[in-house]
Amino acid sequence: MTEYNALFSRLTTTLAEASRTPLYKRFASAIKDAVRDGTLVHEEILPGEREFSQSLSISRITVRKAMDELEREGVVFRSRGYGTQICSQFEYSLKEPKGLSQQAVLRGKKPDTVWINKSKIHCNAEIGEKLGLSTGSDVWLLKRIRYVDQQAVSVEESWVPARYIADADEIGISLYDYFRQRQIMPVTSQSRVSARMPDEALQQQIALPATVPVLVIKQLALDAQGNPLEYSISYCRSDMYVFIAE
Amino acid sequence: MTEYNALFSRLTTTLAEASRTPLYKRFASAIKDAVRDGTLVHEEILPGEREFSQSLSISRITVRKAMDELEREGVVFRSRGYGTQICSQFEYSLKEPKGLSQQAVLRGKKPDTVWINKSKIHCNAEIGEKLGLSTGSDVWLLKRIRYVDQQAVSVEESWVPARYIADADEIGISLYDYFRQRQIMPVTSQSRVSARMPDEALQQQIALPATVPVLVIKQLALDAQGNPLEYSISYCRSDMYVFIAE
Numbered sequence: 382m383t384e385y386n387a388l389f390s391r392l393t394t395t396l397a398e399a400s401r402t403p404l405y406k407r408f409a410s411a412i413k414d415a416v417r418d419g420t421l422v423h424e425e426i427l428p429g430e431r432e433f434s435q436s437l438s439i440s441r442i443t444v445r446k447a448m449d450e451l452e453r454e455g456v457v458f459r460s461r462g463y464g465t466q467i468c469s470q471f472e473y474s475l476k477e478p479k480g481l482s483q484q485a486v487l488r489g490k491k492p493d494t495v496w497i498n499k500s501k502i503h504c505n506a507e508i509g510e511k512l513g514l515s516t517g518s519d520v521w522l523l524k525r526i527r528y529v530d531q532q533a534v535s536v537e538e539s540w541v542p543a544r545y546i547a548d549a550d551e552i553g554i555s556l557y558d559y560f561r562q563r564q565i566m567p568v569t570s571q572s573r574v575s576a577r578m579p580d581e582a583l584q585q586q587i588a589l590p591a592t593v594p595v596l597v598i599k600q601l602a603l604d605a606q607g608n609p610l611e612y613s614i615s616y617c618r619s620d621m622y623v624f625i626a627e
Numbered sequence: 628m629t630e631y632n633a634l635f636s637r638l639t640t641t642l643a644e645a646s647r648t649p650l651y652k653r654f655a656s657a658i659k660d661a662v663r664d665g666t667l668v669h670e671e672i673l674p675g676e677r678e679f680s681q682s683l684s685i686s687r688i689t690v691r692k693a694m695d696e697l698e699r700e701g702v703v704f705r706s707r708g709y710g711t712q713i714c715s716q717f718e719y720s721l722k723e724p725k726g727l728s729q730q731a732v733l734r735g736k737k738p739d740t741v742w743i744n745k746s747k748i749h750c751n752a753e754i755g756e757k758l759g760l761s762t763g764s765d766v767w768l769l770k771r772i773r774y775v776d777q778q779a780v781s782v783e784e785s786w787v788p789a790r791y792i793a794d795a796d797e798i799g800i801s802l803y804d805y806f807r808q809r810q811i812m813p814v815t816s817q818s819r820v821s822a823r824m825p826d827e828a829l830q831q832q833i834a835l836p837a838t839v840p841v842l843v844i845k846q847l848a849l850d851a852q853g854n855p856l857e858y859s860i861s862y863c864r865s866d867m868y869v870f871i872a873e
Binding site: 463470472475476506507569570571572573574575576577578592594595596619620622623624625626627 | 709716718721722752753815816817818819820821822823824838840841842865866868869870871872873
């Protein structure tokens with residue numbers, strides 16, 4: 382089938398390279414690369430086992446082992462009637478303010494965070510209004526790049542009232558873990574979801590092609606008493622994320 | 628300020644045209660055109676009254692009357708400290724399955740619908756699964772272009788189990804009005820929000836520039852007993868919509 386020609390030609394090249402890694406692992410890894418750079422997109426249906434085997438001159442067992450690994454890692458899912466589909470998007474619930482890290486872990490993915498900025502600033506009128514503070518109040522500005530399974534997926538800026546963070550250096554991968562350890566419990570959230578094209582800074586920060594839109598999530602997290610704990614603006618790769626609201 | 632040069636030059640041209648419409652109305656209308664074609668974007672801050680007046684050689688009273696009208700129409704909002712900002716996005720709550728039409732009316736906007744397709748079909752496996760029906764069951768496929776204040780904002784495809792619609796010709800602007808008149812009450816919904824670039828068909832259907840991403844909302848609406856009433860996929864201009872989840 383001509384629609385897969387680009388994929389087959391690419392896989393053929395990759396598999397022809399000399400390597401001591403088992404063939405099925407290199408095959409699986411090449412599929413993941415194709416997902417990462419957008420050659421294969423979310424919900425795309427992959428060729429069948431026989432077609433892969435014939436086009437790439439590899440055994441059907443190799444194809445099956447690769448697909449098994451990709452399924453375990455959540456890169457593909459198999460369904461009756463649809464065959465094997467790419468699953469490149471990370472589902473994030475807007476309902477529970479669990480934080481991305483915990484949601485990633487719950488889904489068997491490995492979250493990571495690189496902090497770009499942790500600094501105490503005086504908030505402007507807009508942030509003050511969101512957090513129920515007067516303009517100029519002390520807040521922590523936290524800015525980070527988030528990773529899921531080693532891939533940069535979003536840039537997030539948060540503002541937290543100063544009284545909730547004694548020492549920002551103690552915040553590790555997850556701000557919400559820091560909160561929970563101190564019995565600060567985000568229980569509800571309000572989110573605004575929009576989309577736009579990434580600006581140049583964002584393209585560079587998360588190695589995002591200029592053609593991939595970003596989902597912009599503005600979220601306010603509150604505790605059980607309705608106190609605002611965190612206001613955040615996240616810029617998320619639209620090819621990696623889907624947001625769930627119930 | 629140089630940043631407004633393109634806007635001023637455009638407004639100057641428009642206002643110089645001969646017309647019997649009052650100047651302030653033509654000024655307001657030119658601002659709306661600039662929002663519609665993306666020259667002015669959501670949350671952009673407009674020049675001040677004095678700057679408009681000097682650059683366009685019109686009176687400050689004319690500027691003020693135009694801004695008053697734009698504020699009444701929800702095209703701009705004024706805030707202390709920020710000045711006058713463009714408000715081009717339509718807020719849509721994911722929480723209550725009220726339907727776009729009712730939400731638009733509640734916000735003082737005028738909704739409209741152009742039906743592209745109303746036909747009874749046999750559902751495929753995916754739609755059947757969403758609606759709790761077996762593959763091949765009768766469902767109504769409803770496809771429409773939605774307008775808010777005469778501007779095309781989204782394309783929506785819905786699938787409704789055949790038993791909920793006796794005569795699809797009786798559905799007017801709002802499917803949810805049709806439901807309510809028959810005591811069919813959508814009370815909860817599950818939504819998946821993602822974003823992507825518009826394909827050519829979509830660009831043509833709603834006159835959308837190829838550079839504006841679309842928000843893709845997949846929503847299942849259920850009644851109080853948890854019966855699926857409607858599964859829909861909406862493709863919404865990202866420069867016109869923001870989705871709210873609480």
